[in-house]
Amino acid sequence: xxxxxxxxxxxxxxxxxxxxxxxxxxxxxxxxxxxxxxxxxxxxxxxxxxxxxxxxxxxxxxxxxxxxxxxxxxxxxxxxxxxxxxxxxxxxxxxxxxxxxxxxxxxxxxxxxxxxxxxxxxxxxxxxxxxxxxxxxxxxxxxxxxxxxxxxxxxxxxxxxxxxxxxxxxxxxxxxxxxxxxxxxxxxxxxxxxxxxxxxxxxxxxxxxxxxxxxxxxxxxxxxxxxxxxxxxxxxxxxxxxxxxxxxxxxxxxxxxxxxxxxxxxxxxxxxxxxxxxxxxxxxxxxxxxxxxxxxxxxxx
Amino acid sequence: xxxxxxxxxxxxxxxxxxxxxxxxxxxxxxxxxxxxxxxxxxxxxxxxxxxxxxxxxxxxxxxxxxxxxxxxxxxxxxxxxxxxxxxxxxxxxxxxxxxxxxxxxxxxxxxxxxxxxxxxxxxxxxxxxxxxxxxxxxxxxxxxxxxxxxxxxxxxxxxxxxxxxxxxxxxxxxxxxxxxxxxxxxxxxxxxxxxxxxxxxxxxxxxxxxxxxxxxxxxxxxxxxxxxxxxxxxxxxxxxxxxxxxxxxxxxxxxxxxxxxxxxxxxxxxxxxxxxxxxxxxxxxxxxxxxxxxxxxxxxxxxxxxxxxxxxxxxxxxxxxxxxxxxxxxxxxxxxxxxxxxxxxxxxxxxxxxxxxxxxxxxxxxxxxxxxxxxxxxxxxxxxxxxxxxxxxxxxxxxxxxxxxxxxxxxxxxxxxxxxxxxxxxxxxxxxxxxxxxxxxxxxxxxxxxxxxxxxxxxxxxxxxxxxxxxxxxxxxxxxxxxxxxxxxxxxxxxxxxx
Numbered sequence: 001x002x003x004x005x006x007x008x009x010x011x012x013x014x015x016x017x018x019x020x021x022x023x024x025x026x027x028x029x030x031x032x033x034x035x036x037x038x039x040x041x042x043x044x045x046x047x048x049x050x051x052x053x054x055x056x057x058x059x060x061x062x063x064x065x066x067x068x069x070x071x072x073x074x075x076x077x078x079x080x081x082x083x084x085x086x087x088x089x090x091x092x093x094x095x096x097x098x099x100x101x102x103x104x105x106x107x108x109x110x111x112x113x114x115x116x117x118x119x120x121x122x123x124x125x126x127x128x129x130x131x132x133x134x135x136x137x138x139x140x141x142x143x144x145x146x147x148x149x150x151x152x153x154x155x156x157x158x159x160x161x162x163x164x165x166x167x168x169x170x171x172x173x174x175x176x177x178x179x180x181x182x183x184x185x186x187x188x189x190x191x192x193x194x195x196x197x198x199x200x201x202x203x204x205x206x207x208x209x210x211x212x213x214x215x216x217x218x219x220x221x222x223x224x225x226x227x228x229x230x231x232x233x234x235x236x237x238x239x240x241x242x243x244x245x246x247x248x249x250x251x252x253x254x255x256x257x258x259x260x261x262x263x264x265x266x267x268x269x270x271x272x273x274x275x276x277x278x279x280x281x282x283x284x285x286x287x288x289x290x291x292x293x294x295x296x297x298x299x300x301x
Numbered sequence: 302x303x304x305x306x307x308x309x310x311x312x313x314x315x316x317x318x319x320x321x322x323x324x325x326x327x328x329x330x331x332x333x334x335x336x337x338x339x340x341x342x343x344x345x346x347x348x349x350x351x352x353x354x355x356x357x358x359x360x361x362x363x364x365x366x367x368x369x370x371x372x373x374x375x376x377x378x379x380x381x382x383x384x385x386x387x388x389x390x391x392x393x394x395x396x397x398x399x400x401x402x403x404x405x406x407x408x409x410x411x412x413x414x415x416x417x418x419x420x421x422x423x424x425x426x427x428x429x430x431x432x433x434x435x436x437x438x439x440x441x442x443x444x445x446x447x448x449x450x451x452x453x454x455x456x457x458x459x460x461x462x463x464x465x466x467x468x469x470x471x472x473x474x475x476x477x478x479x480x481x482x483x484x485x486x487x488x489x490x491x492x493x494x495x496x497x498x499x500x501x502x503x504x505x506x507x508x509x510x511x512x513x514x515x516x517x518x519x520x521x522x523x524x525x526x527x528x529x530x531x532x533x534x535x536x537x538x539x540x541x542x543x544x545x546x547x548x549x550x551x552x553x554x555x556x557x558x559x560x561x562x563x564x565x566x567x568x569x570x571x572x573x574x575x576x577x578x579x580x581x582x583x584x585x586x587x588x589x590x591x592x593x594x595x596x597x598x599x600x601x602x603x604x605x606x607x608x609x610x611x612x613x614x615x616x617x618x619x620x621x622x623x624x625x626x627x628x629x630x631x632x633x634x635x636x637x638x639x640x641x642x643x644x645x646x647x648x649x650x651x652x653x654x655x656x657x658x659x660x661x662x663x664x665x666x667x668x669x670x671x672x673x674x675x676x677x678x679x680x681x682x683x684x685x686x687x688x689x690x691x692x693x694x695x696x697x698x699x700x701x702x703x704x705x706x707x708x709x710x711x712x713x714x715x716x717x718x719x720x721x722x723x724x725x726x727x728x729x730x731x732x733x734x735x736x737x738x739x740x741x742x743x744x745x746x747x748x749x750x751x752x753x754x755x756x757x758x759x760x761x762x763x764x765x766x767x768x769x770x771x772x773x774x775x776x777x778x779x780x781x782x783x784x785x786x787x788x789x790x791x792x793x794x795x796x797x798x799x800x
Contacts (some may be wrong), residue, residue, distance in 0.1 A: 026564035115444040191558035195451045196785040268559040268630040272782040
């Protein structure tokens, strides 16, 4: 329950912080931190326009996408306290419930019959496919290290044995944050601000969505960022009491959001063909974590 | 002699242009271009004479600073051998002649409509049924973009044939912006109206097109512009070049999602165009250039003000360039993206930046100098790779060069000679050609007067006219996601093409 509340609070300001940091970095004042939230409230009050070429898939997809993210949010723990759902192997549930949502957003993009959206869908599918092994090798290594297969037990047991595990946590932070960037179509993979359909990945898939549906998709995006941020926090706070871990949660989320803002301000995005290579690198970093886990366990001969 | 030789801004009687048979005409003009990279076709157009069409072809020679003009009379329904089958320089021009006069070509490889002019010959051709090149394939797919641009700038339709993410072919269909500019020059009888029409040819090249029109008009009237008039024009041309190039650098940064570059260059463009407002009352320089007049004299006070602005502009501009050209993620987007080879730009006859990016020296400031350029001893900036990086570098270098020219020019502000707009009416039965190097490249205006000295024909050629084809070639074998950056690095005009 605690994790759910914290994630919701973090989601409310995460994207706002990114936008604000970007504005300030380019010498502008920028909108308020809560502006993204106001934007979705505005969208929630609006009706929806459906193109005549779409079928029911297009209409149900945003809801399924949103629910999948909410379901994923429920299994995320906070340090010692469990998520609302917690069972053995819940990290697999986490990954595939998100994948289900993504699957629906991909087929709904295909459903519109637009040549742009098909392109975006194929890019998104490719990148998710490359990101998947990175996530599983990371989580698998943690499971191997701790001997548990659910999020809460894994995270709380992570730092009991040795301080080297903090090094693994830092590598894990990198992997999780980059996966969050891929999942949320942020720089350097995708440019959320572009108006050019041909270069978009995620944005082009939701070109046809409007009003309430668009609001759902945007909210899901905010939540996703906070969820991945929460996983990162969990890599560190396993053994701390609540009075330290809750401030740490917000500090880490804030640092991550500003980090994203700075990356987006001071570098150009990748060429599309380099994205696949870049995402594949995440798998190599995960493998490092895997070997680190083997080292700690002394299984290297 | 089966052709006549003129220089830039020279008026000759129409009867001085030799009229030769079509076979001679085609041999002469394609012969001019064979193995001569210093020559290219600046204008080739038809005008109606009774029930016949007079074709006039103007080939510029960059080494001798001359323009070779020849003409030929044909009938509208004739079916001819095309120039294009021998040299691609003439491709767009012949399509235009075909569209406007119904002249048939039996071996033109790409005889499609250009801009759907309102007075086109075949009214059954409409923009809705443009004959796109298409493919029969299960593996390839087509992507159509436009006519509404994603950034709602100007309309144009782009049809890609792709293999996955890779572009195999791009066809660009324009004509949505057609306003009948050339007809407007004839329909409007007042000089001010005509000048305003010239200002509206392309909103980003106001100074370039208005200067070309002014030169044409002054030459037709036998008016010799005084030094202060040409001074203001030259200065305005260089300021326009600076402003647009800076804005383009910002736009290129936006397209690669480099926020810092995008906002810094965007900010730097503002003081330049604001200065235009201080000088002439309009940020886009409308109303600044007038034939035969120095509408807004450039005063020493303005010169001081401009010097101050440049002193503030320069360090920021240089620093931002240093950042941009050292940023690995930006360079990886620029380098080897959208390459057009030297052979390609030569064969399609691109002008301006789109030629200089690939090592082809086309700069009328040097080859057919006008205004105060003879004094400036302009050296064109040439790059050799023909990629986005070359085009961005040219912009950077040209801004620096223009800044240098402006600094030199404002050292000595000429005396104002007074508004001496005592115009003779244009000479009857005359032909004039004016070349001006706008920021995008060579602008060519041609005019023909009738026996009363009224404009009988007016022809405008914006550099975008043939440079669009360079964009179509540039994106081949590139990723489709790199199309926007290629497009922006050319930054061609839709309305300049569509007229």
